[in-house]
Amino acid sequence: MAKPLLQIALDNLNEKDAYASITQVAEAIDIIEVGTILICAEGKSIVQKLKTTYPNKIILADAKIADAGKILTPMMLDSGADWTTLICCAELATIAGALEVAAERSKDIQIELTGYWDFDQAVAWRGLGVDQVVYHRSRDAQAAGVDWGPADLDKIGRLCELGFKVTVTGGITVDDLKIFAKYPIYIFIAGRSIRDAPNPLAAAEAFQIELARLWK
Numbered sequence: 001m002a003k004p005l006l007q008i009a010l011d012n013l014n015e016k017d018a019y020a021s022i023t024q025v026a027e028a029i030d031i032i033e034v035g036t037i038l039i040c041a042e043g044k045s046i047v048q049k050l051k052t053t054y055p056n057k058i059i060l061a062d063a064k065i066a067d068a069g070k071i072l073t074p075m076m077l078d079s080g081a082d083w084t085t086l087i088c089c090a091e092l093a094t095i096a097g098a099l100e101v102a103a104e105r106s107k108d109i110q111i112e113l114t115g116y117w118d119f120d121q122a123v124a125w126r127g128l129g130v131d132q133v134v135y136h137r138s139r140d141a142q143a144a145g146v147d148w149g150p151a152d153l154d155k156i157g158r159l160c161e162l163g164f165k166v167t168v169t170g171g172i173t174v175d176d177l178k179i180f181a182k183y184p185i186y187i188f189i190a191g192r193s194i195r196d197a198p199n200p201l202a203a204a205e206a207f208q209i210e211l212a213r214l215w216k
């Protein structure tokens with residue numbers, strides 16, 4: 001199986017802190033996520049700044065778009081994002097519109113699976129041509145003590161079988177990676193476990209080493 005990519009989530013509260021995080025670890029990271037929190041704090045300009053600073057990295061704008069797909073998706077993509085996210089409760093028409101404007105730009109969208117969704121929706125997303133989903137244990141669920149379990153793995157396996165490129169995220173640590181090792185995961189996102197580590201670069205490198213060990 002191909003080695004999954006490593007994405008850092010910049011859920012910093014401001015631009016200065018975001019740059020303090022990314023400058024320490026960029027060399028060990030495949031994808032830079034401009035987190036929802038950072039976009040809310042700084043607006044689309046931070047997407048453009050990060051793409052200008054890191055033109056060779058994939059930039060993901062985690063906008064979690066719920067509506068107005070043909071307005072908000074170009075807002076992110078034309079600011080320099082290669083990909084942006086829509087939330088799973090978005091109407092199919094919103095997702096179709098977002099896909100259309102992304103394809104016009106040779107860019108992509110991801111459906112973020114936070115909160116309720118079901119496999120009828122997932123089949124419909126595939127029917128529209130969606131390639132990427134983000135399986136997300138929400139920050140608030142994690143804080144309430146929700147751990148990874150067999151139900152998560154079953155859903156991740158089914159999403160892979162449907163042909164999605166699956167990203168996994170939500171408080172992921174290096175020790176968690178082995179739980180997912182039998183699946184062809186496309187991307188793992190780590191935010192706090194890299195940003196808040198005593199040595200963020202060493203933390204990112206530890207992810208890459210474990211990904212290479214488990215997916216070969």
Ligand code: 5RP
Nearest residue numbers: 009169170171172190191192
């Ligand atoms: C992804 C997100 C977060 O940015 C992601 O879950 C990573 O953050 P952390 O590893 O700190 O939980 O919303 O969709």
